[in-house]
Amino acid sequence: MRKGAGWVRALPTAIPGIFLFGVLWLIIIFQIDYASTATNVINGMWQSLGVAYLSADPLGSLSVLHIQPWGLNALYTVDLWLTPDSHLLLLMLYFLAGVGSIGLLCASLVRLRLPRVWALWSGVLLGLLPGTVLYSFWPYSVTLSAFLGTVVAWGLAVTRTRPGVGAFVSAVGILGLQFMRTTFIWVVVLAWCVFLLVLLFRRIPSRRFLVAALPVLGVVAVSLLSQGYYWANYQLPAMSSWSGQNIAKALLQSGKLNVTVNARSEIERDPCLSSLLNAYETQALSVWDPGGLFQLPGCEGLAVAEQNGILAWDEDFRDSGDMNFNSRVALSASSEWTRMMSIIVRNDPLQLARMVLTTNSGPRNSGIGLYLDPSEEYSFIDAQRTVLPLGWLTGLLSIVFAPAMFVLILIGVGRTVLVRRSFLRRGVEYWAILALVGFHAAASTLAEYGENMRFRAEIDPLLLLLGVLSLFALVQGKAVLVDRENVKVSTGE
Numbered sequence: 054m055r056k057g058a059g060w061v062r063a064l065p066t067a068i069p070g071i072f073l074f075g076v077l078w079l080i081i082i083f084q085i086d087y088a089s090t091a092t093n094v095i096n097g098m099w100q101s102l103g104v105a106y107l108s109a110d111p112l113g114s115l116s117v118l119h120i121q122p123w124g125l126n127a128l129y130t131v132d133l134w135l136t137p138d139s140h141l142l143l144l145m146l147y148f149l150a151g152v153g154s155i156g157l158l159c160a161s162l163v164r165l166r167l168p169r170v171w172a173l174w175s176g177v178l179l180g181l182l183p184g185t186v187l188y189s190f191w192p193y194s195v196t197l198s199a200f201l202g203t204v205v206a207w208g209l210a211v212t213r214t215r216p217g218v219g220a221f222v223s224a225v226g227i228l229g230l231q232f233m234r235t236t237f238i239w240v241v242v243l244a245w246c247v248f249l250l251v252l253l254f255r256r257i258p259s260r261r262f263l264v265a266a267l268p269v270l271g272v273v274a275v276s277l278l279s280q281g282y283y284w285a286n287y288q289l290p291a292m293s294s295w296s297g298q299n300i301a302k303a304l305l306q307s308g309k310l311n312v313t314v315n316a317r318s319e320i321e322r323d324p325c326l327s328s329l330l331n332a333y334e335t336q337a338l339s340v341w342d343p344g345g346l347f348q349l350p351g352c353e354g355l356a357v358a359e360q361n362g363i364l365a366w367d368e369d370f371r372d373s374g375d376m377n378f379n380s381r382v383a384l385s386a387s388s389e390w391t392r393m394m395s396i397i398v399r400n401d402p403l404q405l406a407r408m409v410l411t412t413n414s415g416p417r418n419s420g421i422g423l424y425l426d427p428s429e430e431y432s433f434i435d436a437q438r439t440v441l442p443l444g445w446l447t448g449l450l451s452i453v454f455a456p457a458m459f460v461l462i463l464i465g466v467g468r469t470v471l472v473r474r475s476f477l478r479r480g481v482e483y484w485a486i487l488a489l490v491g492f493h494a495a496a497s498t499l500a501e502y503g504e505n506m507r508f509r510a511e512i513d514p515l516l517l518l519l520g521v522l523s524l525f526a527l528v529q530g531k532a533v534l535v536d537r538e539n540v541k542v543s544t545g546e
Contacts, residue, residue: 063160066169070155070176077186077442078148084440091140091192095129098193099341099378102126106365108133117366119283120379122292124232125194143192150200151189155179157203158514164210165482167525175521182454183447184428184510187437194233198511201229205245205489206515209482212249216256217265220249224272231276234511235293236496239280246273248485287384294384296500297391298340300398300405301333303502307420309408310334316400324351326393333393341378343386344369357385409498420498420505425459427451428510455509458520462487465523477526483519490515 095101100121106114111130118126132142155176162172179185188195208223227245230237246269253265283289304310312320312330321327328349332338338345346352358381360367369380377383398405409420416422429438429451438444466487469475477483490512497508509516 063156063163063172066163066172067156067159067176069173070159070178070180071152072180073177074151074155074180074186077180078151078189080442081186081190081437081440082144085190085436087144087190088139090190090436091132091143094192095133096373097375100125100193101129102365102379103371103373103375103377104133105372108137110363110365113363114365117286117361117363118379119287119289119294119384122232122235123279124197124229127232128197129192140192147189147192147196150196151185154185154196154200154203154514157200157207158518161203161207161210161518162521164207164213165480165522167521171521171525175517178450178454179514179517181447181450182428182513183438183441183444183451184513187429187434187441188510190437191434193433195507195510198230198234199514201226201233202489202512203514204229206482206486206518209249209485212252212256213482216253217261217268220253220265221268221272224249224269228272228276231279231292235291235295236493236508238291239276241492242276243273245489246270246276252481288388294387294391297389297394298387300394300500301390302340303420303500304394304397304404304408305333305336305340307408307502308413309404310397311401311404312397313400316397319396319400320393323392325349325355325389326396328352329389329393340390341376343376343378343380343383346386346389347382352389355385355389357381405499408502420502421494423503423505424494424498424509425455426506426509428455428506428513431504431507454513455516458516461520461523461527462516465519465526468527475526477522480522483522486515487519490519 092104095107096104101107102114102118107126107130111134115123115126115130128143128146132140136142158179159172159176162175163169184195185199188199204226205223206226208219208221208226211219211222213219224246227237227242231239231242249269250266253269254262257265280290280292283292287294312334317330320330328351329338329346332345332349333340338349347355358366360381365377365379366381368377369382371377410416412418427448429441429448441447465477469477493508493512497505501508
């Protein structure tokens with residue numbers, strides 16, 4: 054394929070979906086107060102350091118961030134510097150991320166040799182999904198994560214014709230996800246980059262391998278150095294201190310918490326953890342109340358890091374009166390939650406699986422049930438949803454979208470395993486994206502509960518890509534997806 058030819062072929066297929074997305078976006082933007090919404094998010098989201106800290110001492114505040122990776126708060130910092138009142142930077146960036154997700158989805162399908170009409174209708178479907186447009190008005194991680202996921206997939210598709218460029222783009226996409234979402238920890242980035250290096254080794258001459266591999270290795274270095282900063286400063290194995298609290302909230306909220314006899318015995322040997330377990334089980338203490346934890350018997354003397362003159366680290370409360378979840382006290386409290394939940398889960402890891410698969414009233418409200426729910430059924434985008442045109446129609450589409458995609462994928466995988474001549478069998482891109490989506494689904498449901506529909510919206514473009522490839526494999530009479538080696542084109546079924 055000639056340089057740039059992929060874009061030329063893909064652009065017309067993306068235009069209808071982008072047009073529909075743009076029309077819905079324009080209708081909504083004139084009916085909401087975006088500036089107020091963005092300000093409330095930056096000030097009110099627990100994962101944000103807030104306007105005051107990020108405006109007064111941006112670099113210092115980011116240097117002590119331990120509740121989240123840097124990406125989102127760094128973006129807020131730039132927005133507060135350039136467009137502090139209108140938040141126009143955030144508005145346009147999220148709009149372009151929505152457009153980019155549609156465009157890169159279509160471009161990926163075209164590069165994977167699907168007919169352009171299939172790519173066109175895939176873009177239309179993604180543009181019409183309520184979550185695609187509604188989350189673009191909520192300046193949080195969902196829309197940006199969805200876009201970065203399509204960057205990962207598109208880069209992988211590009212490796213079929215330009216291995217070095219495609220591998221680097223895909224590696225940058227997965228690194229972006231590490232900085233944007235705690236789900237994509239350094240281990241995932243490392244595994245993905247190793248896969249890309251193997252792909253490069255297979256697809257380019259050995260004399261050019263090192264040159265092509267260096268950019269990917271650079272991405273690995275950035276990923277490991279970033280994680281190393283969190284470990285050196287906070288002793289965190291991931292870029293967030295909330296791991297234990299998230300699991301504690303999930304198990305309690307889902308009703309699947311099970312503290313075994315062995316776990317209880319181990320916990321009760323520690324005075325602070327013993328008090329914490331009692332307060333947790335009786336719900337006398339909120340998971341998100343670090344000050345309350347230090348008032349429990351046995352927890353008064355917990356070690357807390359020294360002040361360092363940075364308010365986002367030193368202060369327990371912000372100027373607004375809201376709790377500062379990024380304080381040094383909150384970090385110390387988080388470590389106690391992580392210690393306790395590690396003991397509880399280690400003694401009965403299957404309680405996480407039970408949370409994913411069922412509830413006391415059946416599977417409808419299980420973790421996977423929520424993950425398959427319409428993504429727009431989320432309180433933080435209610436204001437936008439009320440003004441979404443034809444919301445009843447697109448809402449019906451949203452109801453069936455995720456279940457239909459997963460069914461198509463399962464059928465496609467099953468048929469590929471059983472039918473040796475299926476073109477998907479040798480489609481390394483398909484299997485790699487499937488592994489990424491599978492990881493996201495597992496991580497989002499095993500460690501979280503109650504917001505799983507929001508997490509799934511982050512992966513909708515990749516879910517759609519896999520579903521369309523699976524459907525194409527089922528209905529087409531010949532295979533068109535082949536490995537880069539191009540030894541021959543499989544004849545399919």
